[in-house]
Amino acid sequence: MQERTLILHETLQPNDIKAQRVIAINEEVYTSLVNSLLKEDMAKIAQPSLVVGEPGCGKTFLLKRLYSAIKENIGKSMYPIAIEGKTLYSTCDIWAQCASMLNLKDTGDGYDAILEWQEANSRQLVLLIDNIQYFFKRTSNTEQYELRGKLNRVGAPVLVAFSEKVLPAFTEYNAAFFDGFKISYIKPLTISNIKNNVDGIYDIDRFEKIMTYMPKTVRSMFLAMKILEETSDFTQDLVLLSDYFYSHYQEKFDSINIPTQRILSALSQSDSGLTLSEIRCSTGQENGKISPYLKLMTDQNLINRTAKTSRDGVYSIVDPLFKMWLRHNTTPASKDSRRYCTEQNQS
Numbered sequence: 001m002q003e004r005t006l007i008l009h010e011t012l013q014p015n016d017i018k019a020q021r022v023i024a025i026n027e028e029v030y031t032s033l034v035n036s037l038l039k040e041d042m043a044k045i046a047q048p049s050l051v052v053g054e055p056g057c058g059k060t061f062l063l064k065r066l067y068s069a070i071k072e073n074i075g076k077s078m079y080p081i082a083i084e085g086k087t088l089y090s091t092c093d094i095w096a097q098c099a100s101m102l103n104l105k106d107t108g109d110g111y112d113a114i115l116e117w118q119e120a121n122s123r124q125l126v127l128l129i130d131n132i133q134y135f136f137k138r139t140s141n142t143e144q145y146e147l148r149g150k151l152n153r154v155g156a157p158v159l160v161a162f163s164e165k166v167l168p169a170f171t172e173y174n175a176a177f178f179d180g181f182k183i184s185y186i187k188p189l190t191i192s193n194i195k196n197n198v199d200g201i202y203d204i205d206r207f208e209k210i211m212t213y214m215p216k217t218v219r220s221m222f223l224a225m226k227i228l229e230e231t232s233d234f235t236q237d238l239v240l241l242s243d244y245f246y247s248h249y250q251e252k253f254d255s256i257n258i259p260t261q262r263i264l265s266a267l268s269q270s271d272s273g274l275t276l277s278e279i280r281c282s283t284g285q286e287n288g289k290i291s292p293y294l295k296l297m298t299d300q301n302l303i304n305r306t307a308k309t310s311r312d313g314v315y316s317i318v319d320p321l322f323k324m325w326l327r328h329n330t331t332p333a334s335k336d337s338r339r340y341c342t343e344q345n346q347s
Contacts, residue, residue, distance in 0.1 A: 037126060049161070052165060053185065063130050081125055081126065083129045118157075133163045133164055147176070213324060227244075260293050267279070269327060270316070274316075
C-alpha cells in the first residue's frame with residue numbers, strides 16, 4: 001500500500017470551498033444528493049445524508065461541488081454552510097460555527113438564532129460537514145441524541161455529512177443516529193475513472209506515468225493536469241513533480257536518523273529493490289546494524305519487504321514519489337560500486 005501523502009488529499013478550507021473544476025467523478029452520488037436536496041421542504045423534517053468513502057476517493061471534492069451547486073442553482077431556497085469535522089468537539093460547536101458564518105451575534109448556542117435566520121430569509125441551511133467521524137468519536141451518545149433531536153425538528157437545517165467509514169454510532173441499535181442517515185458509498189478512484197476526465201485533453205501516456213508516482217486522488221489528478229499544462233515531455237514532468245514536493249520530502253528526510261537516511265538513499269537507486277547483503281554492500285554497514293533499522297522502517301511503512309523464504313527478502317521504498325525525490329536529491333551509489341556489490345554477492 002502506498003504511503004498516504006497528506007498534501008495530495010483534498011482539505012476543507014473556509015476561504016476555498018469552491019471546487020477547482022467541475023469534473024465527472026462520483027457523478028451518481030452527486031446527482032442523488034442534489035435531487036434529495038431539491039425535494040426538501042422546510043415544512044417537513046429533513047433527511048440527513050451520509051457519504052462514506054476511504055481517504056482520497058473524492059469526498060471533500062464532492063462536498064465542494066455540492067457547496068457550489070447549492071450556491072449557484074438552489075440558492076433561492078437553500079444556503080450552504082461547510083464545516084471541517086476536525087474542529088468539532090460538541091454539538092454547540094456546530095451551531096456556533098453556523099451562527100458565526102451567518103454573522104449572527106449574541107446567540108447563545110446559536111440554534112434558535114439559526115432558525116430565525118432561516119425564517120427571515122426563507123432559506124434552509126444545508127450543513128456540509130466533512131470528516132464527521134471526529135465529532136462522533138469525541139462526543140457521547142447523549143450529545144449525539146441532542147444533535148439528532150434538533151435536526152429532527154420541522155424546518156431544521158439539512159445535514160449532509162462525510163465520513164471515512166461507517167461507525168458504530170451509525171449502526172448500533174442504541175446509538176443516537178441508528179437508522180438516522182441515508183447512506184451513500186463512494187468507491188476508491190481508479191486510473192480508469194481519472195482517465196475518462198482527461199482523455200482527449202491531455203497526453204494520456206504522460207498523464208498515466210505521472211500518476212504512477214502519486215496516490216489516486218482528485219488532488220493528484222489536478223496536479224498532474226497542471227504539470228502537463230506547463231511542460232512538454234516526461235523528463236520535464238518529473239522535474240516539476242519533484243519540485244512541487246521538495247520542501248515536504250526535505251523535511252521528512254531531515255527528521256530521519258542517519259542510518260535510515262543511508263539505507264533509503266541506497267534503496268532509491270534500485271528499480272527492483274535490494275537484498276540485505278546488497279544494502280550492506282551499498283552502505284558499508286554490517287548486517288547486525290542494518291536489520292533493526294529495516295524492521296523499524298518496515299513498521300513505519302517507509303519500506304516493504306517481499307520474500308520467497310523467511311531468510312531471503314527484497315526491500316523497496318513504499319512511496320514512489322519519495323523514492324524519486326531521494327534519487328534526485330541524495331548522494332547516489334556509483335555504478336561501479338553497485339557492480340562490485342553484485343559481483344561479490346554472486347561469488
